[in-house]
Amino acid sequence: MARGDYDEEEEQQQHPSLSHHNLTGTVWTAVAHIITAVIGSGVLSLAWSIAQVGWIAGPVSLLLFGFFTLVSAYFICDIHLYFDPKNGNTIMNQSYLQAVHTVLGYKRGLACGCLFYFSIFKTGVVYTITSAISMRAIRRSNCYHKEGHDAACEFENKYYMLMFGxxxxxxxxxxxxxxxxxxxxxxxxxxxxxxxxxxxxxLAQVIGNGKIEGNIYGISTTNPTQKVWLVGQAIGDIAFSFNFSLILLEIQSTLKSPPSQKVTMKKASTIAIFTSTIFYLCCGASGYAAFGDLTPGNLLTGFGFYEPYWLVDFGNACIVLHLVGGYQVYSQTLFAIVERWYAEKFPESAFAKDTRSMKASSLLPEFRLNPLRLCFRTTYVILTMSVGMLFPYFNEVLAFAGSIIFWPLTIYFPVEMHFVQRKVVPWSGKWIILRIYTIICLLVTIFTLVGSIEGLIAKRFGK
Incomplete structure (x- = not known):
C-alpha cells in the first residue's frame, strides 16, 4: 500500500497523540455543522439565479456545483492526517489553512491565507446583509398587513444591521x-x-396561478450584454451557495473515533451536500415556477410574499436565527487562528490569559470574558457590519463573494493537495482529468467574477 493511502485508524494506533477519544462529534453533529454552513443566505437567491439562466441550465448548474463541492470535500477529508516525507512524521491538519501550509508549502500557504481570511470575512458581511434584509422584511410584512399594500412601508437596512451586530x-x-x-x-x-x-x-403561488412560469432561456431582456452579466451573477450566487470547504477540517477535528474521522466526515459530507442540493433545487425551481420573469432576488422578502404575513414573518425569523449560528460557525475558525497566533507570539501577555467570570442572573450560566477575545471579536463584528452598510446589495455581493474564492479554495488547493497526498504522476490519466477539471472551473469563475463586479458597480454608482 502506498504511503499516501494509509489507514487513519492504524495511524492513530501507532501515534496515540493523534487519538481523540475525548471528542463527542458524530456523523449527525457533522451534518448539522455542514448544513448550518451550506444552507445559508445563498438559498434565498437561487430562484433568481435559475430565472436568469432558465429551466435547463439552472438545475444543471446546481447539480454540477454540488458535485464539485463533494469532490473537494473528499479530497480535503483525506488530508486531515498527512504523512510528511521530509521528517517522517504524521501531521494532523486541524484547519484548511494549516493543511495548505503543510502540504503545498509556504508560498501557496501565504496566498491561501489571504483568500481564506477574505472568504470568512465576506461570509460575515453577506450574513449581516441577509439578516438585516430578513428583519426589515418582517417589519414590512406587518406594515403591509396593517396599512395595505399601497402603504409606504420602506425601511433602511442599516438599523437592522446594527441589531444583528x-x-x-x-x-x-x-x-x-x-x-x-x-x-x-x-x-x-x-x-x-x-x-x-x-x-x-x-408551490402555493403556482397552484394559484394555474400554470408554471418561466422558460428554458430564463428572463428575457432587450440588452444582450446585460443578459450575459446577469448570467455571470447567477452562477456566482450558485457558487456561493456551496461554500463550506474552509471549515471542513475544523468540523472533522470534533469527531470521535472509531470509526475513523475521515470515514465519518466523508459520510457526513455526502449526506449534507446531497440534502442541500435537493433543497436548493426545490427552492429555486418553486420560486421560478411561481414568478417567472418577476422572480425576486430574495425569495422570502421579494414580490408576492406579503400574505400570509405571519408565515412570512416566521420564515424570515428562521433565517435570522440560522444566520446567527452560521456566522459563528465560520467566524470561530478565524477567531481561533488569530488568538492562537497571539498567544504563541506573546505567551506571557495578560491580555490573552486574563479571564473574568460574569453572572448576570441565577437563571443564566456563568459567562467568561477574556480581554483579547472581547476586543478582537468585537472589532471584527463591527468591520463586517460596516462593509455590509457600505454595499447592501444582496445578489451582487453574493455573486462577488462566491466567484472570487470558489475556484482557489474549493477547486485549486484541494486538487493540488490531492496530487501531493496521493503522489499522482504528472501526465497520467488522473492528472490530466483533474487539470482539465481545474481549468474549466477557473474559466467559469472568471466569467462570474466579471459579471458580479459589473453588477456591484452598476448598483453602487447607479449606472
Missing part, C-alpha cells in the same frame, strides 16, 4: 467551535424550516 458581539464570546454544537443544531433546523416555507409558498 449587537447579537453577534455577544455570540462571538463563545470560546470556540467545540461550544457551538447546540447553536449549529438549532441553525440547521431553522435552515430546513425556512427552506420548506419558501418551497411551500412557491
Amino acid at each position: 449587537i447579537i453577534q458581539t455577544v455570540a462571538s464570546q463563545i470560546p470556540n467551535i467545540f461550544h457551538t454544537k447546540w447553536l449549529s443544531i438549532i441553525a440547521a433546523i431553522m435552515s430546513f424550516t425556512y427552506s420548506f416555507i419558501g418551497i411551500g409558498l412557491g
Whole structure:
C-alpha cells in the first residue's frame, strides 16, 4: 500500500497523540455543522439565479456545483492526517489553512491565507446583509398587513444591521467551535424550516396561478450584454451557495473515533451536500415556477410574499436565527487562528490569559470574558457590519463573494493537495482529468467574477 493511502485508524494506533477519544462529534453533529454552513443566505437567491439562466441550465448548474463541492470535500477529508516525507512524521491538519501550509508549502500557504481570511470575512458581511434584509422584511410584512399594500412601508437596512451586530458581539464570546454544537443544531433546523416555507409558498403561488412560469432561456431582456452579466451573477450566487470547504477540517477535528474521522466526515459530507442540493433545487425551481420573469432576488422578502404575513414573518425569523449560528460557525475558525497566533507570539501577555467570570442572573450560566477575545471579536463584528452598510446589495455581493474564492479554495488547493497526498504522476490519466477539471472551473469563475463586479458597480454608482 502506498504511503499516501494509509489507514487513519492504524495511524492513530501507532501515534496515540493523534487519538481523540475525548471528542463527542458524530456523523449527525457533522451534518448539522455542514448544513448550518451550506444552507445559508445563498438559498434565498437561487430562484433568481435559475430565472436568469432558465429551466435547463439552472438545475444543471446546481447539480454540477454540488458535485464539485463533494469532490473537494473528499479530497480535503483525506488530508486531515498527512504523512510528511521530509521528517517522517504524521501531521494532523486541524484547519484548511494549516493543511495548505503543510502540504503545498509556504508560498501557496501565504496566498491561501489571504483568500481564506477574505472568504470568512465576506461570509460575515453577506450574513449581516441577509439578516438585516430578513428583519426589515418582517417589519414590512406587518406594515403591509396593517396599512395595505399601497402603504409606504420602506425601511433602511442599516438599523437592522446594527441589531444583528449587537447579537453577534455577544455570540462571538463563545470560546470556540467545540461550544457551538447546540447553536449549529438549532441553525440547521431553522435552515430546513425556512427552506420548506419558501418551497411551500412557491408551490402555493403556482397552484394559484394555474400554470408554471418561466422558460428554458430564463428572463428575457432587450440588452444582450446585460443578459450575459446577469448570467455571470447567477452562477456566482450558485457558487456561493456551496461554500463550506474552509471549515471542513475544523468540523472533522470534533469527531470521535472509531470509526475513523475521515470515514465519518466523508459520510457526513455526502449526506449534507446531497440534502442541500435537493433543497436548493426545490427552492429555486418553486420560486421560478411561481414568478417567472418577476422572480425576486430574495425569495422570502421579494414580490408576492406579503400574505400570509405571519408565515412570512416566521420564515424570515428562521433565517435570522440560522444566520446567527452560521456566522459563528465560520467566524470561530478565524477567531481561533488569530488568538492562537497571539498567544504563541506573546505567551506571557495578560491580555490573552486574563479571564473574568460574569453572572448576570441565577437563571443564566456563568459567562467568561477574556480581554483579547472581547476586543478582537468585537472589532471584527463591527468591520463586517460596516462593509455590509457600505454595499447592501444582496445578489451582487453574493455573486462577488462566491466567484472570487470558489475556484482557489474549493477547486485549486484541494486538487493540488490531492496530487501531493496521493503522489499522482504528472501526465497520467488522473492528472490530466483533474487539470482539465481545474481549468474549466477557473474559466467559469472568471466569467462570474466579471459579471458580479459589473453588477456591484452598476448598483453602487447607479449606472
